[in-house]
Amino acid sequence: MNLNESQVIATREFGPISRTDIVRYQAASGDFNPIHHDIEFAKSAGFDDVFVVGMLIAGYLATFASDLVGVESINKFKIRFQAQTWPGDQILCSAKIIFADQHINGNERLVTLELIAKNQNGVLAATAQADARISSDSLLLSSK
């Protein structure tokens, strides 16, 4: 991996998301909003089915970002949800890596990961950004 490249594209797939995956995330996070697991409740709110917790998509993108630059180096993570995803959806994540021009503290460098998550039909589910400080020899990009 050549750090002189200004951008690198990496991709990763998650899912297909099962109803069990939704429940597993809700139990782990403590967010028990019934709209994500109780189909009668979801229908009463005007939806055809339960939809995936947005923060599960956020969690996938955060895992993807962590595997790219190292979890310890990320000091900011921000996500904007664009469309709901549904049980059975696959989540296709991609990252663009933008290197700051200047090094800080010797060989440390600021990078920003621009992340997107789409479903299997190409519908944009979320956009996110992760800011990280990495040392020039620590980038963990092993695959594209």
Added chain:
Amino acid sequence: MTKDNPAYKFSMQVDYGKYLEFAAATGFKPKPEKEMPVVPPTFLATAEAWLPPGTWPAGEILGFDLKRSLHGEQEFIFHKPIRVGDRLNGRIWLESTFSKTGSRGGEMRFSIWVTDFHDENGNSVAQSKMTIVETGSEK
């Protein structure tokens, strides 16, 4: 309600069991407990598990209808890495609220909720910012 007079206060232990559960749910590869691993970037969402069941600030304080509400944006800022073993004190407050006319004509209400996390010495270690949107009642 302000930063100094928060709507909710809570205390949370960053425990290894919750770390493993969260890792399993989000496809994150966990590290051994003895390394006191840094938690993944969205782990602080688990603060919700330390609040009384059903706590939902936008509904309780602003009267947002859960059936019409969506999570619009979420941000986490870390002043230092959060590790398994940390004990954090949290304060949740309403940063702002505003309205817009939605594309279907109804009023959309927005609210931005901040959670400040401090360590046991009172140092600010992280901040979470959540945007909740209530869509218009005209479906």
